[in-house]
Amino acid sequence: MISFIKTVLVDLQEKNLNLEDLHFILPSKRAGVFLKHHISTLISQPVFTPQILSIEEFVEDLSGLQTLPNTDLLFRLYAIYKSLTPEKEIETFDSFSKWAQILLQDFNEIDRYLIPQEQIFDYLNAIKEINHWSLETNQTQLITNHLKFWKRLKTYYAAFSNNLIQSKQGYQGLTYRKAVENLEFYIAAHKTNKKHIFLGFNALNTAESKIIQDLLKNELAHIYWDIDKTFIDDSIHDAGLFTRQHRNGWNYFKTHAFNWVTTHYTEEKNIQSIGVPKLVGQAKYVGQILEELIQNETNLSKIAVVLGEEQLLLPVLNSIPKDITKLNVTMGLSLQYVPLASFFEQLFLAHKTNPKQFYFKDIISLLSHPSIYPLFKTESTNIASEITTVFQKNNLVYLSVSSLKELAPMHIDIIDLLFSSWNDQPETALKQCLDLIFKMKSNFDKDKQSHSLELEYLYRFNILFNQLTELNSNYKYLNSIAALQTIYKELLSSETLDFKGEPLEGLQIMGMLESRVLDFETVIISSVNEGILPSGKTNNSFIPFDVKIEKNLPTYKEKDAVYTYHFYRLLQRAKNVYIIYNTEVDALKGGEKSRFITQLDIEGIHNIKHQIISPEVPTLNKKLQEINKTPSVIEQIKTLSNKGFSPSSLTNYIRNPIDFYFEKILGIKEFEEVEENIAANTLGSVIHNSLEDFYKPLEGSILTIEHLKTFKSQTKDMVTNHFEKLYNKGGFSSGKNLIIFEIAQRYIINFLNQEIESITKGNKIKILSIEADEAIEIKIEGLDFPIKLKGKVDRVDSFNGITRVIDYKSGKVTQNKVEIVNWEDLNSDYDKYSKSFQVLCYAYMMKQQNRIELPIEAGIISFKNLNNGFLKFGKKDKPGSYAKKDQLITQETLDNFEIELKKLIIEICNPKVNFIEKEIDK
Incomplete structure (x- = not known):
C-alpha cells in the first residue's frame, strides 16, 4: 500500500517542483509529522524542511489575528454585552455563559461562511417578530425582552468583532473572514x-473555498483530493458529497484536472463488524484484537486504533497487551476524565451552597478520595478512616469545621483547605484549590517515580486554576461559586492532558478527526453507533434550520457527511478493518449500531463478517458455606457458653448458623451505616426505653389510671429525650424523621390508652418487673463445660392474678407467629417460631430462678398490631386457625421446651456438626 501523502510527493517531484520551496497546507497538525517522514524517504541529500501548516494556522497567518481560546472569548463577549445592555436587563455571568456559548458558535458559522452580517441578523430578528407566541397588541415584558435580544444581536456582533480586531485577536470565524x-x-x-x-x-467552508480557489486561479497553489471513484461517482453517497460539489462548482476544474480519484476502496478487504457490550467491553476487545495481530507478526506502525468516544482512551490504554512497548497517542485525554477531576467536582459540590455544616457523605467522599487520603496517614492509622468511624458510631449527619478539627488535631491545615468556608467568593475558592494542589504535590514529591502520572494531573489542574484566577482578576465577572463552577466545567471539557509517544513508530491511537490524510493497513474503529458515528441531529444554534438551508450554512446532514467521509476514507486503503459497536442500549446515545455498518452491507462491495461478542461468564455453582469446628472454634464456643447465650443469639443460629458463626464466634459486626432517616431499630429502642422509664418506678405496685394519664402528659418529652440520646446529633424536627418521631409518640400513647381502657373495664394490673436481667446456668448431659442463658425481659406483670411474661415488638407480629403445633418444629423455622422460642426462653429462665409461679402466660405486644392486644403463646393440637390451643404455660410446657433448647445447644457445641449455611431470602 502506497499512502496518499507519498503519492502526492511523488507527483510533485514529477512536476519538478522543489520541495523546499513549497508551503503545505493540511487539514490537521498530525498529518504534518507523517508528511515530514515521507519527504525524508524521497530525498537523497539534506534539504530545508518546507513550511507545513494546518489550515487553521495558515488562515491565522493570513488574517493577522491571533485566535483566542473559547473561555477568553466568553469574558470578552460579556464585557461587550454589559456595555450595550441597559443595566436592568443585564444577566449574571453565570446565566449569560449558558447561552453565550451557542451565540459564539453562530458567530463562527456566520463568519466562516461569509454571510453578510447585516443581512443575517436583520433576517433573524424579522423571523422572531413573526414567530413570537403572543398575539396581544400589548406585549408582555417577557416577550419584549426576548425580541429586544434579537434586535441587539447585530450590535453585539459588530462591537465584539471590532473590539477583537483592534487588539489583533479573534475567534475562528473572524480570522477566516479577515x-x-x-x-x-x-x-x-x-x-x-x-x-x-x-x-x-473534503468539507470546506465558504472562506476556505474562496481562499483555495483564488490561489489556484492565480497559479499559487495545487490541490490534491483523496476520494475514491466509488463515492464521487455515486450521486447520493455522502462520502463524496463535498468533493462532487467542488468538482462541479469550481471554475478551476472546468479547465484543470480533478486530482485525485482513486479505486482503492473496491480492492479486497477483510472487514469485520463486531458488537460488544459497554465501553469497557469494547476496550477489552480492542486489546484482544491487538494480541492476535502481534501473534501474526503484524507491523504495529501500520495499525491504527480510532476511538469514536474520547472517554474510551484510558480503558483502551489499560487493555493494550504488555508486548506493545511503542505507541503514540495523538488524541489528548480531556481533563474531565482524569481521576483528579472527581475530587474537585466533589469539592465544588460541598461548597456550592456555602454551608455552615457539611453533610457526612460529602465529608467522607472528600476525605476518602485517593488524592487526599494519603495526606491524613500517620504511622499508626489514617485519620480519614477514624473520622468515618466517628460518623457511624455517633450517627452524625452534619458536622462543622471546628468539630472536624477536633477529630483531626494533627491535620488542621488540610481540614482548613478542604472545609473552610468559601463564603461564595471565587477568589477564596481558587486560592484554596491551588493551595490544595501544592499540598498534594508535596506528598507525591516524596516518591516522584511512583507518582509521575498523579504529578502530571496536578500540573494540568494547576494551569487550569491559574487560568481561572487570571480571568477572574482581569474581568471580575465571577461573583459566585455557581458562576465559577460553570466556567471551570467549560475549561475542564476543553483542556486536555497530552501524551508523549513515538510519533512514527508503534501502535497509533487517535480520534476520528486526527486520522485525516493518514493511511493504515489495519484499522480498528470503536463506538460505531448511531449518535456517535455519525453524531445525528444535534442543533446547538440560534439559527433556525430553514435559515441555514437558505444561507448555505451547514446542517446536521452536512455534519453527518463529514463523518461519512472520514469513516470511508479510513477504509479506503486499509486491508483489515475491525468495526466495533456497543450492543447495550444507552438512554442518551442509543444502542443501535451505526447506519455506516448497514450501508456497507447494502453496498455489497465487500463481504462483511458480523459477530456479537460477549465476555465469558463462568458458571458459578453456588456452594453453601460450611465451617469446620476446629479446636480453636470449640474453645470460642466454650467462652461464649460461659458468657451466656441470649434468646436472640439462639434464634439467630436457627435462622442461619453461618451468621451465628460470624457474629458470635468471629466477633464480626455488621457494618453500621449512618442513619440519615431514623431506622426501625432506633424506633424500637426509643419505645422500649421510654416505657422502661415510665414503668420501672412502679415495680411491685398496682397500675392506676392516674399513673397512665401522667405518662401520657410526659410522652413527648420522654420520646424527645431518648431520640436525642440514640440518634445523637441527627435532627428529627423535619422530613421523614419528624414522621417517625410522631409515630413513636403515637405508638406509646395508643399503648397507654389501651392500658387505661383495660383498667377502666375492671382489670387489675400489677407491675412485677420491668427490663429484668435474667441469667441462669443449666446442665446438659454430654457437655463438660458450663452453659449459661441470659436475657432481658421487657415486662412481667400480674393480670387479674395471672402472671404474664411480655416481650415488646415495634414491628408487626400476628397471633399465628406465637403458636406451635409440634415441639420439634421450634428449632427448624426462624420466621414461624422465633417469637415463640424467645418468649418461652424468658419464661423458662424466670421459672428456673423461681421468679414466677406456674401456670403463667407469655407473649408479645406488637406496637404495629395493638388492636389485637396481648398475643399469647399457644400450643395447638393440630394446624389451622380453628384448632384447639392451650395458652397457659405449665411445667409440662417448659419441660417440652427444655428438651428442644438443649437439643439446639448440643448442636451448637457438637464438634462433629459444622456450621452450615442456610439458603434464605434476605
Whole structure:
C-alpha cells in the first residue's frame, strides 16, 4: 500500500517542483509529522524542511489575528454585552455563559461562511417578530425582552468583532473572514515566490473555498483530493458529497484536472463488524484484537486504533497487551476524565451552597478520595478512616469545621483547605484549590517515580486554576461559586492532558478527526453507533434550520457527511478493518449500531463478517458455606457458653448458623451505616426505653389510671429525650424523621390508652418487673463445660392474678407467629417460631430462678398490631386457625421446651456438626 501523502510527493517531484520551496497546507497538525517522514524517504541529500501548516494556522497567518481560546472569548463577549445592555436587563455571568456559548458558535458559522452580517441578523430578528407566541397588541415584558435580544444581536456582533480586531485577536470565524479580506494583498505580495499545496481536504467552508480557489486561479497553489471513484461517482453517497460539489462548482476544474480519484476502496478487504457490550467491553476487545495481530507478526506502525468516544482512551490504554512497548497517542485525554477531576467536582459540590455544616457523605467522599487520603496517614492509622468511624458510631449527619478539627488535631491545615468556608467568593475558592494542589504535590514529591502520572494531573489542574484566577482578576465577572463552577466545567471539557509517544513508530491511537490524510493497513474503529458515528441531529444554534438551508450554512446532514467521509476514507486503503459497536442500549446515545455498518452491507462491495461478542461468564455453582469446628472454634464456643447465650443469639443460629458463626464466634459486626432517616431499630429502642422509664418506678405496685394519664402528659418529652440520646446529633424536627418521631409518640400513647381502657373495664394490673436481667446456668448431659442463658425481659406483670411474661415488638407480629403445633418444629423455622422460642426462653429462665409461679402466660405486644392486644403463646393440637390451643404455660410446657433448647445447644457445641449455611431470602 502506497499512502496518499507519498503519492502526492511523488507527483510533485514529477512536476519538478522543489520541495523546499513549497508551503503545505493540511487539514490537521498530525498529518504534518507523517508528511515530514515521507519527504525524508524521497530525498537523497539534506534539504530545508518546507513550511507545513494546518489550515487553521495558515488562515491565522493570513488574517493577522491571533485566535483566542473559547473561555477568553466568553469574558470578552460579556464585557461587550454589559456595555450595550441597559443595566436592568443585564444577566449574571453565570446565566449569560449558558447561552453565550451557542451565540459564539453562530458567530463562527456566520463568519466562516461569509454571510453578510447585516443581512443575517436583520433576517433573524424579522423571523422572531413573526414567530413570537403572543398575539396581544400589548406585549408582555417577557416577550419584549426576548425580541429586544434579537434586535441587539447585530450590535453585539459588530462591537465584539471590532473590539477583537483592534487588539489583533479573534475567534475562528473572524480570522477566516479577515483572511478573505486580506487575500488580495497576500496574492499580490507572493505572486512569484510561493507555491501552496493543499492536500486531503473534503468539507470546506465558504472562506476556505474562496481562499483555495483564488490561489489556484492565480497559479499559487495545487490541490490534491483523496476520494475514491466509488463515492464521487455515486450521486447520493455522502462520502463524496463535498468533493462532487467542488468538482462541479469550481471554475478551476472546468479547465484543470480533478486530482485525485482513486479505486482503492473496491480492492479486497477483510472487514469485520463486531458488537460488544459497554465501553469497557469494547476496550477489552480492542486489546484482544491487538494480541492476535502481534501473534501474526503484524507491523504495529501500520495499525491504527480510532476511538469514536474520547472517554474510551484510558480503558483502551489499560487493555493494550504488555508486548506493545511503542505507541503514540495523538488524541489528548480531556481533563474531565482524569481521576483528579472527581475530587474537585466533589469539592465544588460541598461548597456550592456555602454551608455552615457539611453533610457526612460529602465529608467522607472528600476525605476518602485517593488524592487526599494519603495526606491524613500517620504511622499508626489514617485519620480519614477514624473520622468515618466517628460518623457511624455517633450517627452524625452534619458536622462543622471546628468539630472536624477536633477529630483531626494533627491535620488542621488540610481540614482548613478542604472545609473552610468559601463564603461564595471565587477568589477564596481558587486560592484554596491551588493551595490544595501544592499540598498534594508535596506528598507525591516524596516518591516522584511512583507518582509521575498523579504529578502530571496536578500540573494540568494547576494551569487550569491559574487560568481561572487570571480571568477572574482581569474581568471580575465571577461573583459566585455557581458562576465559577460553570466556567471551570467549560475549561475542564476543553483542556486536555497530552501524551508523549513515538510519533512514527508503534501502535497509533487517535480520534476520528486526527486520522485525516493518514493511511493504515489495519484499522480498528470503536463506538460505531448511531449518535456517535455519525453524531445525528444535534442543533446547538440560534439559527433556525430553514435559515441555514437558505444561507448555505451547514446542517446536521452536512455534519453527518463529514463523518461519512472520514469513516470511508479510513477504509479506503486499509486491508483489515475491525468495526466495533456497543450492543447495550444507552438512554442518551442509543444502542443501535451505526447506519455506516448497514450501508456497507447494502453496498455489497465487500463481504462483511458480523459477530456479537460477549465476555465469558463462568458458571458459578453456588456452594453453601460450611465451617469446620476446629479446636480453636470449640474453645470460642466454650467462652461464649460461659458468657451466656441470649434468646436472640439462639434464634439467630436457627435462622442461619453461618451468621451465628460470624457474629458470635468471629466477633464480626455488621457494618453500621449512618442513619440519615431514623431506622426501625432506633424506633424500637426509643419505645422500649421510654416505657422502661415510665414503668420501672412502679415495680411491685398496682397500675392506676392516674399513673397512665401522667405518662401520657410526659410522652413527648420522654420520646424527645431518648431520640436525642440514640440518634445523637441527627435532627428529627423535619422530613421523614419528624414522621417517625410522631409515630413513636403515637405508638406509646395508643399503648397507654389501651392500658387505661383495660383498667377502666375492671382489670387489675400489677407491675412485677420491668427490663429484668435474667441469667441462669443449666446442665446438659454430654457437655463438660458450663452453659449459661441470659436475657432481658421487657415486662412481667400480674393480670387479674395471672402472671404474664411480655416481650415488646415495634414491628408487626400476628397471633399465628406465637403458636406451635409440634415441639420439634421450634428449632427448624426462624420466621414461624422465633417469637415463640424467645418468649418461652424468658419464661423458662424466670421459672428456673423461681421468679414466677406456674401456670403463667407469655407473649408479645406488637406496637404495629395493638388492636389485637396481648398475643399469647399457644400450643395447638393440630394446624389451622380453628384448632384447639392451650395458652397457659405449665411445667409440662417448659419441660417440652427444655428438651428442644438443649437439643439446639448440643448442636451448637457438637464438634462433629459444622456450621452450615442456610439458603434464605434476605
